[in-house]
Amino acid sequence: MKYLDEFGDPDLARALLDRIHAATTQPWAIMEVCGGQTHSIIRHGIDQLLPAGLELIHGPGCPVCVTPLETIDRALAIARRPEVTFCSFGDMLRVPGSRDDLFTIKSQGGDVRVVYSPLDALTIAGENPDRQVVFFGIGFETTAPANAMTVVQARRLGIPNFSLLVSHVLVPPAIAAIMESPACRVQAFLAAGHVCSVMGLSQYHPLAQRYRVPIVVTGFEPLDLLEGIRRTVVQLEEGRHEVENAYPRAVPAAGNPAAQAVLEDVFEVTDRTWRGIGSIPGSGWRLSQRYAEYDAERRFDVTGIRTDESPLCRSGEVLQGLIKPTECAAFGRECTPRMPLGATMVSTEGACAAYHAYRRLDVAPT
Amino acid sequence: MSDMSDMSDLDFEGWTCPAPLRDTPTVVMGHGGGGQLSADLIANLFLPAFGAAAQADLGDSAVLEVPAGRLAFSTDSYVVKPMFFPGGCIGDLAVNGTVNDLAMAGARPLFLSTAFVVAEGTTMAELGRIAEAMGAAAVRAGVRLVTGDTKVVDHGSGDGVYVTTAGIGVVPDGLRIHPDQARPGDAVLLSGPIGRHGVAVLSRREGLEFGSEVASDTAPLHGLVAALVAGGIDVRVLRDPTRGGVAATTNEIARAAGVGIELVERDLPIPAGVRDACGLLGLDPLQVANEGNLLAIVPADQAQEAVTILRAQEYGEGACRVGRVVAEHPGVVVCRTGLGGTRVLGLPIGEQLPRIC
Amino acid sequence: MCLAVPGRVLTIYAERGTTMADVDFGGARKKVCLAYLPETQVGEYVIVHVGFAIQRLDEASALETLATFERMGLLAEEFGEPSGEPFGEAGREAAAEPDGKSRPAVPQ
Numbered sequence: 001m002k003y004l005d006e007f008g009d010p011d012l013a014r015a016l017l018d019r020i021h022a023a024t025t026q027p028w029a030i031m032e033v034c035g036g037q038t039h040s041i042i043r044h045g046i047d048q049l050l051p052a053g054l055e056l057i058h059g060p061g062c063p064v065c066v067t068p069l070e071t072i073d074r075a076l077a078i079a080r081r082p083e084v085t086f087c088s089f090g091d092m093l094r095v096p097g098s099r100d101d102l103f104t105i106k107s108q109g110g111d112v113r114v115v116y117s118p119l120d121a122l123t124i125a126g127e128n129p130d131r132q133v134v135f136f137g138i139g140f141e142t143t144a145p146a147n148a149m150t151v152v153q154a155r156r157l158g159i160p161n162f163s164l165l166v167s168h169v170l171v172p173p174a175i176a177a178i179m180e181s182p183a184c185r186v187q188a189f190l191a192a193g194h195v196c197s198v199m200g201l202s203q204y205h206p207l208a209q210r211y212r213v214p215i216v217v218t219g220f221e222p223l224d225l226l227e228g229i230r231r232t233v234v235q236l237e238e239g240r241h242e243v244e245n246a247y248p249r250a251v252p253a254a255g256n257p258a259a260q261a262v263l264e265d266v267f268e269v270t271d272r273t274w275r276g277i278g279s280i281p282g283s284g285w286r287l288s289q290r291y292a293e294y295d296a297e298r299r300f301d302v303t304g305i306r307t308d309e310s311p312l313c314r315s316g317e318v319l320q321g322l323i324k325p326t327e328c329a330a331f332g333r334e335c336t337p338r339m340p341l342g343a344t345m346v347s348t349e350g351a352c353a354a355y356h357a358y359r360r361l362d363v364a365p366t
Numbered sequence: 367m368s369d370m371s372d373m374s375d376l377d378f379e380g381w382t383c384p385a386p387l388r389d390t391p392t393v394v395m396g397h398g399g400g401g402q403l404s405a406d407l408i409a410n411l412f413l414p415a416f417g418a419a420a421q422a423d424l425g426d427s428a429v430l431e432v433p434a435g436r437l438a439f440s441t442d443s444y445v446v447k448p449m450f451f452p453g454g455c456i457g458d459l460a461v462n463g464t465v466n467d468l469a470m471a472g473a474r475p476l477f478l479s480t481a482f483v484v485a486e487g488t489t490m491a492e493l494g495r496i497a498e499a500m501g502a503a504a505v506r507a508g509v510r511l512v513t514g515d516t517k518v519v520d521h522g523s524g525d526g527v528y529v530t531t532a533g534i535g536v537v538p539d540g541l542r543i544h545p546d547q548a549r550p551g552d553a554v555l556l557s558g559p560i561g562r563h564g565v566a567v568l569s570r571r572e573g574l575e576f577g578s579e580v581a582s583d584t585a586p587l588h589g590l591v592a593a594l595v596a597g598g599i600d601v602r603v604l605r606d607p608t609r610g611g612v613a614a615t616t617n618e619i620a621r622a623a624g625v626g627i628e629l630v631e632r633d634l635p636i637p638a639g640v641r642d643a644c645g646l647l648g649l650d651p652l653q654v655a656n657e658g659n660l661l662a663i664v665p666a667d668q669a670q671e672a673v674t675i676l677r678a679q680e681y682g683e684g685a686c687r688v689g690r691v692v693a694e695h696p697g698v699v700v701c702r703t704g705l706g707g708t709r710v711l712g713l714p715i716g717e718q719l720p721r722i723c
Numbered sequence: 724m725c726l727a728v729p730g731r732v733l734t735i736y737a738e739r740g741t742t743m744a745d746v747d748f749g750g751a752r753k754k755v756c757l758a759y760l761p762e763t764q765v766g767e768y769v770i771v772h773v774g775f776a777i778q779r780l781d782e783a784s785a786l787e788t789l790a791t792f793e794r795m796g797l798l799a800e801e802f803g804e805p806s807g808e809p810f811g812e813a814g815r816e817a818a819a820e821p822d823g824k825s826r827p828a829v830p831q
Contacts, residue, residue, distance in 0.1 A: 001642050001749040003729040003768060003785050010632075010704045015796035017705075035723040036725030045707015061725075062723055089773070090648075090719025103716070114719055116574050116647065117774025119756060142725050143722060146775040149758055157739060194725040197770060197778035220725065222705055223792055249785040250729075250770050250778055259759045259777065338715060347723065569751075577745075577752030642749035648726045722726050722773055 003249070007221030008044075016226035017049055023233050027053035029185045030232055031178070031321055032218070032225075033171055034140075034192035035062030035347065040220045042354050054233065057185070057321035058354070060174055060274060061192055063138045063167075064091045064347040065319060068273040069307045071167045072097040076105060077302040078134055078165065084300075085111045085128065087121035088136040095346050098308035118150040118164075125154070125162035134296045137166045142194040144168050144285060145259040148266035151287070151294045165296035166286050169272055171195050172203040173283035179211040183322045188232045190218040190225075193247040198263075200255025204243045212241045219247040266291055275309075275343055276316025310334075315342035318351050325355040332356060393488045398518030407516060411490065412480075415497030419504030421477075421512045428512035430477055433536050438473035440464055441532035449496065449526050452566045453581030457499030459657055460529040462584045463608070465507045469588035470604040470660070472543045472595065473535030475507060480514040481530040487521045496527055507586035509533070535588075541595065545622035547602035550693035553669035554627060557590055557660045557676050558583065558684035560612055561640035564654030564718075569643065574720060576646065580639040585658030585681045593682075594662065597675040603663035610714045611653040615661050616689075616699040617713040627699045629689035629711065647720035652701070652711060654718065663691060727772035729780045730755070732765050746771060 032038060038058045041047050047056045060066050076097045079086035086102070093103045093114065106112035111131070115121050118135050125133035137147040147164060154162045171192060178184055191204055196217045204215045214235035218228025228246040235242065245251055265288070272284025287295045312330040317323045325331050325344070335341040337353050344350035396403035413420050423429070444460045461478065468475040480500065484493060504511050562583040569578040587606065594601050603623070607615040612629075620627045629652075636651045644651050658681055664672045669687050676685035699711040730746035735757065737743070742757040746769065753774070757763050760776045769776035 001645050001728060002731070003780055003782070004645065004749075006785075006789055008704060009792075010706070012792045012796050013705045015799045016792065018799055019795065034725045039723065043703070043709055044705050045703045045709050046705065048707045049705060064723060089722045091721045091723050093719055094716070114574075116720055116753075117756075119774050139722060140725070142727065142772055142777065145759055145777060146756075146773045149756065149775065153739075153741065192725055194727045194770070194772060194777065197727070227788075227792070249781045249788060250727075252778070252781075256759055256778055258761065262759075337712070579750055639750040643751040645728050646748050646751050646753060 004221060007219070007223040009223065013222050013226055016223060016230055020054070020226065020230045020233055021051050023230065023237060024051045024054050025237060027055070028187055028233060028236050029055045029057055029321070030188045030190060030229065031057040031059040031186040032190040033059040033061035033174065034190075034195065035065070036194070036220055037190060037192065037218065037225060038062065038351070038354070040222070040225060044222050046222065046225055050229070054229075058351040059178065059321065060277065060319035061140065061171070062343075062347050062350060063140060063143075063169060064095055065315065065343040065350050066169055066274040066277070067092070067095065067138050067167050067343070068275050069098065069309050070273070070305055071165070073305045073307055074297065074302045075136055075165055076100055076102065077305065078296060078300045079105050079110050079112055081132070081300070083132050085113065085124060085131045085133045086136070087113050087115045087124065087133060089138070090114045091347065092136055092138060095343055096340055098306070118147050119153070122150050122154055122159060122162055125159050126157070129161055131161060132299075133162050134300075135162070135164050137164045137168065140169055140171060140192065140195050141199050141263075142192070142197070144263055144267065145198055145256070148262045151266055151291050152262065154294055155291070163294050163296040163299045164287065166267075167272075168267065168285040169274065170283050170285065172207060173280050174274070175207050175215075176211075177277070177280045177283070178320055179207075179213065181320055181322065184320070186213070186321055188214040188236055189216070190228045190232065191215050193217055193219040193224070193250060196247070196251045196255060198256050198259050201243055201245060201251070201253050208241050208243050214241050214244070216244045216246050217251055219250065274316075274319075276313070276319055278316065310341040313342035315344040315350075315352065318344050325352040328352070391490055393484050393486060393490065393493060393518055395486055395518050398484070398516050404516060411494055412497050412514065415494055416501035416511050417498075417505065419501045419509070419511045421510040428477070428479075430512065432476065432534065435539060436537040438468045438471040438535045438537050439532070440467035441530065442467060443528060443530040445528050446567060447526070448567070448570045448572075449492070451570045451582055452578070453562070454584045455496055455499050456527060456529055457496040458503050458582070458584040460531045461500050461503035461507060461509070462586050462657060464531040464533040465509060465586045465588060466606045466660070468533050468535035469586070469591045470543070470606055471535075471537055472541040472591060472601070472604070473537045473588070474592065475509050475533055475535040475586075475588055477510050477512045478504065478531050478533045480511055482514070482516045483528040484516065484518050485521055485526055486518055488526055493527060496529070503586070507588070538595065543601055543604050545603050545605075545619045548619060548623040548625050548663045548691050549602070550625060550691050551666050552602060552663045552691040553666045553687050554616070554629065554689040554691065555662045555664065555669065555672055555676070556612070556635060556686060556688050557587065557662070557682045558658065559635040559637045559640070560607070560656055560659060561636060561644065561651040561654035563657040564611065565640050565643045567655075568647070574647065576643065578639060578643055580637070580643060583656060583658035587658065587660050587681060590660060590676055590679050590682045593675050593679050594672055597671065599668050599672045599675065600665050601662055602665070603661075605661050607656050607659060607661055609655050611651070611655055612661065613650070613652045613699070613711050613714055616711065619663070620699050621697045624696045626692040626695040626697070627689060628692050629699065629701045631701050631704050633686060633688045635684055635686055635688075648722070649718055649720065653714045666690070725772075727770045727777060729768050729770050731768050732763055735763070735765055744769075744776070746776075
């Protein structure tokens with residue numbers, strides 16, 4: 001793929017790694033917020049190639065991991081209804097609720113469908129007027145514009161049998177919450193490149209200043225990640241704490257104003273509970289009053305949800321970088337990828353799943 | 367191979383016995399009932415469609431002359447959706463899949479049975495296309511279709527057509543091909559590019575459709591195996607990486623043999639079309655299904671020769687070495703990444719789903 | 724959250740009142756909604772996430788970034804032991820902010 005493959009060149013990666021090694025004179029802890037970045041880091045083995053002492057802490061940037069248990073349970077309750085066609089991104093299918101997951105419900109006869117885009121769910125709604133089609137609208141600011149436009153379309157085209165179960169989460173409040181945590185070890189952030197493609201850079205300057213942390217907007221391919229890390233190390237070594245854009249080809253400073261306008265119209269800020277972390281004020285989006293009729297939470301009365309989080313699960317502490325997965329007593333015992341207790345073990349970029357894969361292995365990189 | 371996704375009507379005139387089928391454009395419950403309708407279906411759809419591959423006594427069982435020696439016996443059910451995709455259809459998979467299971471034991475495949483579960487309402491055209499594809503695939507693979515069955519289920523109980531094939535073949539004396547034969551130092555080979563079948567099917571699946579030039583690689587592989595054996599290669603392990611792709615297969619071998627496997631990412635044959643489709647949906651090509659590819663483990667000093675032999679065969683043109691068996695990390699498969707790092711290639715849990723993260 | 728890939732716009736058309744495009748991702752083609760990038764022209768590159776173009780891909784910037792990396796690579800080859808500082812013209816470019824300001828070199 002053009003403008004993608006070139007950013008995986010191994011020789012250029014080596015050059016960037018050499019520079020990182022040369023620039024690093026002391027230990028640093030950098031958090032990458034975005035689950036997509038975690039995935040790419042693990043997939044390419046990047047964290048193994050960094051200087052010893054340069055630690056990447058995998059942050060809570062994975063909507064799979066942080067969607068609140070109550071929302072999962074609500075989704076499952078809706079998906080079980082015979083009149084509902086429940087559409088979702090593939091990521092959510094195996095996330096455990098208090099009991100079951102979407103995959104189990106599908107196998108028990110529930111009409112659960114994986115789609116690539118929320119527009120596909122809207123198409124299904126249009127073609128099946130006798131079904132109630134619900135789309136599971138999770139994700140960070142990157143995904144919110146797609147969900148927003150779908151609701152706008154639903155109204156414009158007059159498709160009443162479509163609704164959205166919204167659970168959007170926002171990056172800047174998460175960064176603030178992590179830095180406010182007393183046991184926080186994070187000294188710098190790799191900001192999520194595609195979140196910034198939408199939202200721009202403006203929200204990050206106050207954070208960099210208030211918490212005195214470098215924030216470097218970073219992409220996802222190996223060279224992008226390495227360059228983001230390199231620039232972060234340079235700032236840390238120089239004692240600076242600024243917002244830097246290491247992904248300019250995809251991130252203009254202002255982001256995408258057209259998308260921001262629609263987001264402003266369709267969503268409103270709300271407090272959001274992050275699974276395993278707790279409530280972070282103003283950290284989520286829900287459908288605004290104007291679009292209340294498309295809100296699945298209102299359309300389907302799913303009261304009486306009693307969540308049942310495993311008391312053994314410490315994924316919240318893992319998500320904040322407070323403990324390593326290996327420090328959790330259930331890790332590898334009661335909790336494995338096949339029988340996950342929390343979302344960080346389900347998702348391929350969940351820190352616990354990643355550690356579980358590595359733990360069995362002691363292979364030195366060449 | 368023709369693109370079976372074209373659904374235009376079949377030309378019944380070309381078949382031997384005409385009338386009854388033209389009057390019933392779709393399959394009804396009676397076609398599975400064992401009476402006149404069933405007989406019509408066999409005589410006027412299945413047998414003509416199977417063509418030269420058919421060897422039907424039409425008794426309750428097929429009685430066969432089988433060469434002396436060890437028999438390989440395998441069965442599989444095929445439920446792929448959509449049934450028609452670029453490069454083939456469920457019929458191709460049903461024949462090639464079972465032929466390949468036999469081939470992975472080193473067997474020469476001989477005879478297949480074919481059982482159909484058809485949802486009421488399936489068109490004759492669809493069923494006929496599937497049967498035609500099976501006949502053609504059987505001829506290509508050199509096997510006969512010797513016995514079968516058809517059941518019809520309520521519309522809604524099934525979903526189009528499900529096919530089950532069972533097959534028998536003969537295994538030459540002295541051949542022991544089994545995961546426990548893998549030894550540290552052995553070379554891991556693939557007979558061709560990976561990920562084509564899974565991408566082809568996904569490109570037509572509802573909710574994910576995308577335009578793609580990638581066609582399924584469905585093909586019979588016993589010729590490749592025979593060539594390796596005839597060439598004096600000590601074939602230790604053979605598997606075809608179907609569901610779960612190379613990731614599943616290598617993990618299964620590593621666990622069964624108690625060895626580690628190391629793959630080298632730069633050496634993996636991933637066609638651009640597969641790479642791009644996987645990039646679009648967030649899939650790992652190593653977990654994507656193949657239907658015309660084999661993974662072989664041979665002694666390291668025979669690896670080059672084995673690749674040369676494979677490349678000279680039909681369906682083996684893209685053969686290459688992709689890794690080795692190691693004594694370290696038994697039961698675990700590791701991929702050396704393009705950057706020189708490592709990642710553990712885990713056993714896939716269930717079907718790989720497109721992701722947004 | 725963040726799996727978005729760059730693709731080239733092949734055709735642009737209206738569908739039920741919304742601007743859509745056929746986008747080519749190297750070989751895979753997909754229908755993409757262009758509502759958030761209404762100025763897009765055929766032949767340009769966009770970044771696509773779950774069926775929506777969320778940002779344009781700045782080709783000039785992409786090539787510039789690659790060129791910077793290549794210079795870093797060449798310098799590493801030429802000078803053997805790489806130094807950590809972004810030295811010389813190439814280094815200052817590499818560390819430049821989008822607004823064009825340069826960073827001072829790291830003291831050795």
